[in-house]
Amino acid sequence: MNNIKTLDLAKKIEGKLYGPNKELNGTFTFLNKASKNDIVIRHWINEKGVQIALDKEISCIITQNPQEDTIKYAQEHDFPLIVTDHIEYATAYALNQSIKKYAQNAFKMSITGTNGKSTTSHLLFTIFSDLNYKTYTNTDAESEGNTLIDPRVSDELTDYYKQHGEIEAISLEVSEVQGWDDKLMKNHSYQMISALEADVAIITNASFDHMNLVESFDELLDEIEGAARALDKQDKNTLLVLNYEDTNIRKMNKAVEDNPNIKVMYFGDYDPENILDISYKENVGIYAKETLYIKYEDLPFTSAHFIQDIMAAIAVCEYKSLNKEEVIKSLKNYKPLARRFIKLRENPVIIDDFAHNPSGIQLTIENGSKLGDKLVVVNAIRGSRGEDINEEIAESLAKTLNQKEDYTLLLTCSKDVVNHLNTVLDSELQVFTATLDEHNIKYEVIENLEDALNKSLQIASPDDVILLLGAQGMDPASNILSKNNQI
Structure with a gap:
C-alpha cells in the first residue's frame, strides 16, 4: 500500500488510534496470514491477538470490538491499535488501496442484487478469462467473499498480483445488503463499488431478503440503488446495467439520469415495440438491439434466471466491444458454479x-x-x-x-x-x-x-x-x- 501514518489512517476510517503514530507500508490482511509490517483488519480482537501481532511484527491492527483489556495491553506494549465503529470503512479503504496498486488500469465490473449476482459475476469472469484477460473474481460457490466484513478481496488481489502480475479485469460480486448481529452495515454496495472504482455496475433484481437487517423493502431498494450512486459520484465514463423486467430496478436509472458520463443499458424480454439493449425471445435466442446475438441452442442453460444472468453479461460484452464469436464460444462451454441449478x-x-x-x-x-x-x-x-x-x-x-x-x-x-x-x-x-x-x-x-x-x-x-x-x-x-x- 502507499505509505500512510497510523493517525492519518485512523482519521480516514473514523477510528481512534491507541498507541504510536508510525508509518505503515504493509499489506492489509488477516491475523493468521499476516507477516512482518502487515496491517490486520479484524472485527474483534483480544489480548492474545495483540500478542500474536507483536510476535509476528505486524505494524497495526484495526478492529471494531476490542475485548476486555485489549486497548490497555496494546498501549502498554506501544502497539498501534485503531478502533472504529465501522470496520467496513477500513475494509473499503484496504480494497481501494489494492485497486490503486495492483489493478489501476483494469476493467472493473461490479454485480449486485438479490439473485443472480454470483452467476453473472462468474459468467463475466469466465468470458474475460477465456478472452485472455488476467481476471480476478471474488465469487465462489458459497459467495462468502462479497462483503466488506473482512479484507478478503484486498488480500486476494495482492495474492493474484504476486502470481499473475497486473490485473486486467475484475468481476466483483457485491452483497446488496450486509450487517452484523441484525445491525445494518449502511450503504454496503455503495461503499464497496466506490472502493472498487468500478467501470460497470450491474443490478440484477430486488426481492425480499436480509429483512432482519433492513426495516422495509424501500430501505432494501435504497441499499441496492447504492450501486448506481457509486457510479454517479465518479468522474469517468461508466456503464449501469439494469433489469428492465424488475420495475424497481428499472427506475434506478433516475439516480444517474443527470450524469452524461454514465451509459445505461437494459436487459429483459424481447418486445418489437420496445427494443431493449439486450433481450430474450423465447426459443429463438438473445438479441443485442435488433440483431440476434446468440441462438437459443447455443445457450449453456435455458431456465429463466440463467437467461437473465447471461443477458446482463452480454450487455457488458457489447459495451466493451468484445469479439462476439469468442464470447459465444465461451458461453457455449460455460460450466456453472456449484449449487446453481x-x-x-x-x-x-x-x-x-x-x-x-x-x-x-x-x-x-x-x-x-x-x-x-x-x-x-x-x-x-x-x-x-x-x-x-x-x-x-x-x-x-x-x-x-x-x-x-x-x-x-x-x-x-x-x-x-x-x-x-x-x-x-x-x-x-x-x-x-x-x-x-x-x-x-x-x-x-x-x-x-x-x-x-x-x-x-x-x-x-x-x-x-x-x-x-x-x-x-x-x-x-x-x-x-x-x-x-x-x-
Whole structure:
C-alpha cells in the first residue's frame, strides 16, 4: 500500500488510534496470514491477538470490538491499535488501496442484487478469462467473499498480483445488503463499488431478503440503488446495467439520469415495440438491439434466471466491444458454479440450487417442475437467520406449490450437518410451518438432511424431479448423496 501514518489512517476510517503514530507500508490482511509490517483488519480482537501481532511484527491492527483489556495491553506494549465503529470503512479503504496498486488500469465490473449476482459475476469472469484477460473474481460457490466484513478481496488481489502480475479485469460480486448481529452495515454496495472504482455496475433484481437487517423493502431498494450512486459520484465514463423486467430496478436509472458520463443499458424480454439493449425471445435466442446475438441452442442453460444472468453479461460484452464469436464460444462451454441449478442425477432428476430467498425459491420451482412428472421438494430451513426471512420463504413456497397439482414437500433442519451459526431455532421452525399451515400446504419435517434426502429418493419414481433448495443447510447434500452412491 502507499505509505500512510497510523493517525492519518485512523482519521480516514473514523477510528481512534491507541498507541504510536508510525508509518505503515504493509499489506492489509488477516491475523493468521499476516507477516512482518502487515496491517490486520479484524472485527474483534483480544489480548492474545495483540500478542500474536507483536510476535509476528505486524505494524497495526484495526478492529471494531476490542475485548476486555485489549486497548490497555496494546498501549502498554506501544502497539498501534485503531478502533472504529465501522470496520467496513477500513475494509473499503484496504480494497481501494489494492485497486490503486495492483489493478489501476483494469476493467472493473461490479454485480449486485438479490439473485443472480454470483452467476453473472462468474459468467463475466469466465468470458474475460477465456478472452485472455488476467481476471480476478471474488465469487465462489458459497459467495462468502462479497462483503466488506473482512479484507478478503484486498488480500486476494495482492495474492493474484504476486502470481499473475497486473490485473486486467475484475468481476466483483457485491452483497446488496450486509450487517452484523441484525445491525445494518449502511450503504454496503455503495461503499464497496466506490472502493472498487468500478467501470460497470450491474443490478440484477430486488426481492425480499436480509429483512432482519433492513426495516422495509424501500430501505432494501435504497441499499441496492447504492450501486448506481457509486457510479454517479465518479468522474469517468461508466456503464449501469439494469433489469428492465424488475420495475424497481428499472427506475434506478433516475439516480444517474443527470450524469452524461454514465451509459445505461437494459436487459429483459424481447418486445418489437420496445427494443431493449439486450433481450430474450423465447426459443429463438438473445438479441443485442435488433440483431440476434446468440441462438437459443447455443445457450449453456435455458431456465429463466440463467437467461437473465447471461443477458446482463452480454450487455457488458457489447459495451466493451468484445469479439462476439469468442464470447459465444465461451458461453457455449460455460460450466456453472456449484449449487446453481445443477443437475445431480437423471431418473429421477435431482436439481440442486442455492435458492435461499423468496424469489429464488419461486424461480427454481417453476423451472425445475418442468423437468419431471411429480415434484418432490426438499427445503432446508434457514437457520439462525430470523423469523422474517423464514416466513417470507414459507410464503413463497406455499404460493408456488399451490399452483402445482402433484408435489411432496419435505422440510429439514439439517441438524446432522449445520454448525451453531446455522442451527434452526424453534421459533424459525414454528413460523415456517405455521405459514404453510395457513395456506393448507402439506409437508413433513425431517430433522436430519441425510434422512430427508433418503426419503425423497424413496418416494420419487424415475420420471419425477427432486428439487434440493436452501442455503447452508443444503450445501452438504451432494456430498451426502455421493457418499451413499445415490448420484
